[in-house]
Amino acid sequence: MLATVMYGPGDVRFENVDDPMIIKPSDAIIKLSATCICGSDLWPYRGLQASRGPAHMGHEYCGVVVEVGSEVRTVRPGQFVVGSFCLSDNTCPHCAYGFHSSCVQREFMTGAQAPYARVPLADGTLVATAEVPGKDLIPHLLATSDVLGTGWYAADAAGVREGSTVVVVGDGAVGLMGVLSAKQMGAERIIAMSRHKDRQALAKDFGATDIIAERGAEGVARIKDLTRGVGADSVLECVGTQEAMSQAIDCCRPGGSIGYVGVPHGVTFDGYAMFSAQRRMLGGPAPVRRFLPDLMNRVLSGKIEPGKVFDLSLPIEKVAEGYKAMDERRAIKTLLTV
Numbered sequence: 001m002l003a004t005v006m007y008g009p010g011d012v013r014f015e016n017v018d019d020p021m022i023i024k025p026s027d028a029i030i031k032l033s034a035t036c037i038c039g040s041d042l043w044p045y046r047g048l049q050a051s052r053g054p055a056h057m058g059h060e061y062c063g064v065v066v067e068v069g070s071e072v073r074t075v076r077p078g079q080f081v082v083g084s085f086c087l088s089d090n091t092c093p094h095c096a097y098g099f100h101s102s103c104v105q106r107e108f109m110t111g112a113q114a115p116y117a118r119v120p121l122a123d124g125t126l127v128a129t130a131e132v133p134g135k136d137l138i139p140h141l142l143a144t145s146d147v148l149g150t151g152w153y154a155a156d157a158a159g160v161r162e163g164s165t166v167v168v169v170g171d172g173a174v175g176l177m178g179v180l181s182a183k184q185m186g187a188e189r190i191i192a193m194s195r196h197k198d199r200q201a202l203a204k205d206f207g208a209t210d211i212i213a214e215r216g217a218e219g220v221a222r223i224k225d226l227t228r229g230v231g232a233d234s235v236l237e238c239v240g241t242q243e244a245m246s247q248a249i250d251c252c253r254p255g256g257s258i259g260y261v262g263v264p265h266g267v268t269f270d271g272y273a274m275f276s277a278q279r280r281m282l283g284g285p286a287p288v289r290r291f292l293p294d295l296m297n298r299v300l301s302g303k304i305e306p307g308k309v310f311d312l313s314l315p316i317e318k319v320a321e322g323y324k325a326m327d328e329r330r331a332i333k334t335l336l337t338v
């Protein structure tokens with residue numbers, strides 16, 4: 001089959017690779033209904049993260065099961081499924097606590113920017129729907145696999161609840177999903193920090209009540225103005241740079257919580273400053289599997305439309321163009337049709 005391979009920074013090709021096969025008895029093979037490019041795929045694309053030779057790209061996926069290994073019990077061929085970018089057994093103690101992204105058998109999904117993909121640990125990773133959903137729902141269901149699941153985790157980790165005041169740092173796809181998630185969790189005030197008109201509009205559509213374009217100390221001052229000088233109850237850090245992390249910590253009130261899901265690149269913490277600041281922090285790769293059944297139900301019942309975050313749709317053979325558009329910030333997130 002033809003699939004997406006990254007050879008190095010800026011070099012993404014759609015080329016012939018081996019068809020995925022059942023390797024372990026716990027594997028499943030799915031036929032992708034659609035796939036997409038993640039903001040985290042841009043780190044190696046921009047040369048900001050070392051990559052070791054040609055890599056099969058893609059970790060966000062949904063589709064129909066075509067084959068399962070001999071040990072797979074919970075999904076069967078013909079079923080529509082969504083899975084997380086973190087593969088998990090859903091049985092170990094960490095999974096039982098809801099931290100599937102720290103599963104003792106954890107692996108990371110790869111090779112999903114393709115027409116077919118192998119999903120290891122299928123029983124613990126995949127969630128099936130009762131029926132094969134209509135085409136119009138595919139982008140929304142695909143979004144639950146990572147971008148929404150990650151935004152949701154940021155809000156969950158930041159302790160968002162009914163009546164909360166929330167700040168979202170980062171107006172990329174995950175930040176926008178963080179806005180949607182905070183709204184679903186009943187936040188009263190959701191302040192999105194964004195400098196881009198189109199992203200500000202989408203943030204408002206997803207439930208942002210205020211937009212702040214300023215950054216750094218000026219941005220923090222604006223947040224303080226909006227919160228009687230107190231700071232926010234919950235802050236979602238959805239970027240992964242030192243500037244974004246410092247801003248997130250400074251926007252939060254003492255006793256408040258920061259959920260951080262931007263993959264840290266060069267972020268460091270000052271122990272004494274953290275001691276004095278008195279903020280709770282929880283981050284890491286999102287345990288999307290914990291949230292998947294709930295998020296898929298919200299999509300299937302029409303409560304949420306997270307697929308609106310895809311503002312560019314390309315046939316998968318144009319995947320290289322999709323990377324370029326996101327790299328140049330002409331697109332927030334690229335959907336690839338297969």
Ligand SMILES: [Zn+2]
Pocket residue numbers: 088089090091092093094095096100102103104105
């Ligand atoms: Zn586990």
